[in-house]
Amino acid sequence: MRADGLPPPHGRAAPAVPVVRCDDLVVRYGSRTAVDRVSFAAGRGEVLCILGPNGAGKTSTVECLEGYRRPAAGVVRVLGLDPVADHGSVVSQIGVMLQHGGVYPMLPPRRALRLFASYYDNPEDPEVLLDLVRLRPVARTPWRRLSGGEQARLSLALALVGRPDVLLLDEPTAGVDPEGRLAVRELIRAARDRGACVLLTTHELNEAERLADRVLVLARGSVVAEGSPASLMGEPRAAREVAFGAPPGLDLQGLRSVIGRGVTVTEEEPGRYRVEATVFPEAVTGETVAPDFTPGALAAAVTSWLAERDVAFRDLRVGRSLEDAYLDVLRSHDEATDLDGRSRR
Amino acid sequence: MSLFRPFAAQVGAETYMTLRRGETLLLTVGIPVAFLVFFSTSHVVSTGPGPAVSFYVPGILALAIMSTAMVSLGIATGFERGYGVLKRLGSTPLGRPRLLGAKITTVFFVEVVQAAILVPVGYALGWHPGHGHAGAGAADALAAAVLATVAFGGIGLFLAGVLRAEVNLAAANGLYLVLLLLGGMVVPVAKLPGALAGVARGLPAAALSEALHAALGTGGPVPDAAWVTLGAWAIGSSVLSTLTFRWE
Numbered sequence: 001m002r003a004d005g006l007p008p009p010h011g012r013a014a015p016a017v018p019v020v021r022c023d024d025l026v027v028r029y030g031s032r033t034a035v036d037r038v039s040f041a042a043g044r045g046e047v048l049c050i051l052g053p054n055g056a057g058k059t060s061t062v063e064c065l066e067g068y069r070r071p072a073a074g075v076v077r078v079l080g081l082d083p084v085a086d087h088g089s090v091v092s093q094i095g096v097m098l099q100h101g102g103v104y105p106m107l108p109p110r111r112a113l114r115l116f117a118s119y120y121d122n123p124e125d126p127e128v129l130l131d132l133v134r135l136r137p138v139a140r141t142p143w144r145r146l147s148g149g150e151q152a153r154l155s156l157a158l159a160l161v162g163r164p165d166v167l168l169l170d171e172p173t174a175g176v177d178p179e180g181r182l183a184v185r186e187l188i189r190a191a192r193d194r195g196a197c198v199l200l201t202t203h204e205l206n207e208a209e210r211l212a213d214r215v216l217v218l219a220r221g222s223v224v225a226e227g228s229p230a231s232l233m234g235e236p237r238a239a240r241e242v243a244f245g246a247p248p249g250l251d252l253q254g255l256r257s258v259i260g261r262g263v264t265v266t267e268e269e270p271g272r273y274r275v276e277a278t279v280f281p282e283a284v285t286g287e288t289v290a291p292d293f294t295p296g297a298l299a300a301a302v303t304s305w306l307a308e309r310d311v312a313f314r315d316l317r318v319g320r321s322l323e324d325a326y327l328d329v330l331r332s333h334d335e336a337t338d339l340d341g342r343s344r345r
Numbered sequence: 346m347s348l349f350r351p352f353a354a355q356v357g358a359e360t361y362m363t364l365r366r367g368e369t370l371l372l373t374v375g376i377p378v379a380f381l382v383f384f385s386t387s388h389v390v391s392t393g394p395g396p397a398v399s400f401y402v403p404g405i406l407a408l409a410i411m412s413t414a415m416v417s418l419g420i421a422t423g424f425e426r427g428y429g430v431l432k433r434l435g436s437t438p439l440g441r442p443r444l445l446g447a448k449i450t451t452v453f454f455v456e457v458v459q460a461a462i463l464v465p466v467g468y469a470l471g472w473h474p475g476h477g478h479a480g481a482g483a484a485d486a487l488a489a490a491v492l493a494t495v496a497f498g499g500i501g502l503f504l505a506g507v508l509r510a511e512v513n514l515a516a517a518n519g520l521y522l523v524l525l526l527l528g529g530m531v532v533p534v535a536k537l538p539g540a541l542a543g544v545a546r547g548l549p550a551a552a553l554s555e556a557l558h559a560a561l562g563t564g565g566p567v568p569d570a571a572w573v574t575l576g577a578w579a580i581g582s583s584v585l586s587t588l589t590f591r592w593e
Contacts, residue, residue: 066436068593092438102433104425106362118354119437162437 018043018077019166019197020065025074027060027221034060036221037074042214044165047188047198049208051326052218058201059099061218062170065199066096078166092120095164097155099171105144109135109154112143113161120162133157134183149180156187167191169200173207185211205323209233215322217329224333225326232325240277241320242299246306246313247271259301275302351439355447360454363417373412373455378466380531381405385470390532395562402467402474403486403557404530407493409459411524411550414452414494419501419517422448427510431592441592452494474561482560485567489556492575496549499582506590529554546570549578 018041027035035057042048050058063069064076067083067090076083083090103112113126130136133153138146146154156172167188173181181204188211192198202208208215209229217225217232225232248270255275256265264276277298299318306313363369384390384405385398392400425431434444474482500520504513526532527541528550534542545551552574559567 068432068435088438088440091436094436096433096436098429098433101429103428104358104362104430105428106365107358111358111361115354115358116437119351119439158433 017080019079020048020199021075021077022061022064023075025061025064025076026072027057027064027069028072033072034221035064038218038221038223039074040216040223040226042197042199044195044197045192047192047200047211047213048216049212049214050199050201050216050218051203051205051208052201053330054203055220056218057221058218059170062168062199062201065166066094066168067091092162093164094166094168095159095162097159097167097169097172099174102155103143103151103158106142108138108140108142109146109150109157110139112154113157116158116161122163124161124163126161129157129161132187147177148175149177152176153180153183156184160187160191165196167196167198167200169198171201171203173202173204181207205321205326209322217326219330219333220337225329229322232329233320233322234325240298241318241324242275242302243268243315243317243321244273244302244306244313245271245315246273246311250311255302255305258305259298263298348443352443352447355439355444356450356454359447359451363421363451363455366421369417369421373409373417373459374462377405377409377412377459377463380408381463381466382470384531385467391536392533393535396471398467398470398472399562400533400558401531402463402472403561404554406460406463406486406490406561407528407550407554407557408525408530409463410456410490410493410553411497411521411528411530413455413459415497415501416517416521417455417501418448418452418498419505420514422502423505423508423510423513423517426505426592429593435592449494449498452498456490456494485560486557489553489560489567489571489575492572492579493549493553493556496553496575496578496582499579499584499586500549503582503586503589506586524548524550527551529558547574549575549582552578 021041023039024037025035025039026033026037034055038057038061040048050061052058060069064071065078065083067087070084078090079093081090107115110126110130113129117123117126130139133156135150135153135157138150143151143154152172152175156169159167159169169188172188173184176184185207188198188200192213200211212229215225215227215229215232216223248267250267250273252265252267252273256263259265259275266274266276268274275298296318299316303313303316381398381401385396385401388397390397422431431444435441501517504516504520508516524530527534527537527545527548529545530550534545534551534555537545546555552571556567556571556575559565559571
């Protein structure tokens with residue numbers, strides 16, 4: 001970013017220049033603060049997922065980037081431009097997917113794609129897009145008669161038709177079936193690979209884990225965590241957790257005694273178990289991790305115990321999922337704000 | 346960026362959707378044709394001297410303009426707002442002026458189609474337009490139609506811009522019924538009770554039908570009062586809708 005706030009000359013943007021940028025963004029609805037000093041940036045060829053519970057401020061943040069909302073404070077830039085003041089320039093370079101609707105209910109996919117293609121100078125071929133989002137079989141079916149997944153794929157195709165440099169997608173996989181999710185993920189990756197900056201909000205932690213280069217977790221309007229999915233989940237070498245699904249009511253005491261001390265075994269919810277090495281020898285003795293506590297050894301001990309008892313298990317996972325990490329982050333944030341509230345009183 | 350290509354595509358899409366909506370066709374073509382045939386042949390309403398059809402062709406043309414510019418445009422726009430279509434278009438390069446321009450152009454297209462159907466039906470029922478100054482009459486009729494389209498369009502978009510889609514649907518239909526009865530379209534304004542006739546003459550529906558009756562029926566000059574009323578509504582309703590319209 002140049003000091004005068006202008007975008008760098010076309011084609012000479014350094015890779016490090018953020019395509020999308022929020023600095024201390026504040027959004028208020030009346031007296032309620034929906035977004036409270038949120039800052040982040042995303043660059044070319046990057047997928048940034050904004051995660052957070054309902055009401056965390058995800059949509060408000062994205063809508064500032066789309067120019068729908070004027071920030072109460074802070075600076076928002078898309079390709080170096082102000083989405084409200086420079087709306088005319090910004091809209092030709094962004095592709096938007098709203099959380100709900102956004103397409104004429106009467107219009108079938110082919111007509112909708114041709115219409116939206118006419119808005120842009122150098123659009124994608126609607127026929128090519130129809131195949132990419134696998135909507136050719138329903139190319140002549142009005143939007144209102146498409147399934148939820150088909151509607152989502154059409155919305156995404158409409159966001160892509162102008163070959164945007166920035167994709168702003170608000171919950172692109174909400175209500176989409178697994179096959180549709182796969183198609184949506186492939187399209188988002190393809191857009192990223194040709195250099196687009198993709199910013200998407202989601203509740204689907206699995207989607208974020210598979211898709212995101214970087215994750216931003218919002219809670220009550222503030223950023224509570226930011227980083228790559230791997231960094232939030234913890235390094236794989238340091239993963240000392242094993243989770244698996246099995247029939248409910250296993251004799252966990254037996255498993256504990258087999259694996260040894262320093263390990264907790266819990267049935268988190270009926271049929272879902274977690275084994276955690278909580279006390280590490282290095283933390284106690286300063287020595288290296290004992291061999292029987294490495295992630296591989298922990299997993300091997302668990303699986304052999306299950307095999308000996310002929311327990312049918314599934315979904316064995318070594319290390320934490322993004323969902324685990326996400327819930328931990330939110331939990332510790334809640335505790336921190338509670339403490340904060342108490343200390344203020 | 347080509348200025349015209351998005352506009353032409355938008356007009357194409359709007360026209361496609363308008364002509365594919367069954368309820369819209371019923372409102373814009375079915376009801377006007379049915380009314381024209383029914384009232385011209387059944388003599389349920391006394392329309393004064395001359396054959397009934399010479400009252401009903403201008404009256405029903407006025408109804409057709411109101412149906413398209415106010416009811417059809419307003420209801421469709423209300424639902425587009427409700428479905429987030431207008432919001433989504435706000436983040437494309439189409440822009441509001443071109444969207445509005447495309448919508449108005451589509452309304453004029455549909456009105457031409459309506460006239461192309463209603464006028465031959467009128468001739469078939471024995472209608473003879475104007476006496477004498479046919480050219481001046483046609484020009485007056487066209488000018489009145491354009492002013493009325495702006496006035497009704499403004500009313501339709503005002504309702505669509507401030508009401509929820511379902512409420513807007515009910516309001517537009519209710520207003521249609523009131524203006525149909527008070528608008529000199531099926532019942533001559535002169536036949537209304539005195540006070541009501543006074544109110545009716547201030548409304549755009551009666552002003553339009555009065556202008557069309559003069560231009561296409563009697564061949565006489567359009568009363569100044571009708572021009573003033575139409576002009577005032579055209580300015581007032583478009584300013585009001587511009588000031589109050591919400592895109593989300």
